[in-house]
Amino acid sequence: MTQKTIIVYSKPNCMQCNFTKKYLEDKGIxxxxxxxxxxxxxxxxVKELGFSSVPVISIEGHEAFNGFRPDLLDQLA
Structure with missing residues (x-):
């Protein structure tokens, strides 16, 4: 199975960005x-994806989403 590319668009001092990255790391993703x-x-x-805030999570072959979304991140595991 080929692993899909996951991109986390982030910025400094962004709590939701940090939560998202930590969550993915904890899941080994x-x-x-x-x-x-x-x-x-x-x-x-990020603007082209239609978002104005981060985190934005872009996954090859899936619709991008923003915010800390454990429900959607769990689908990647």
Whole structure:
């Protein structure tokens, strides 16, 4: 089974971002972080996905979602 790419769009001092990353780590799920403060490209990607706040979680082949959503994150395990 091929592992899908998971991207967590984040920013510094974002509690929901930190909760999301910790939750994924605790479940042993690998992911890539794109910081919208460090990368204008990442910020534009978030806007293109239709969101104005982070965290935004983008999973290859699935609809992106935002916020700390354990119910949706559990579906990745």
């Amino acid at each position: 690998s992911y890539e972080v794109k910081d919208i403060f460090e990368s204008e490209e990442a910020l534009n990607e």
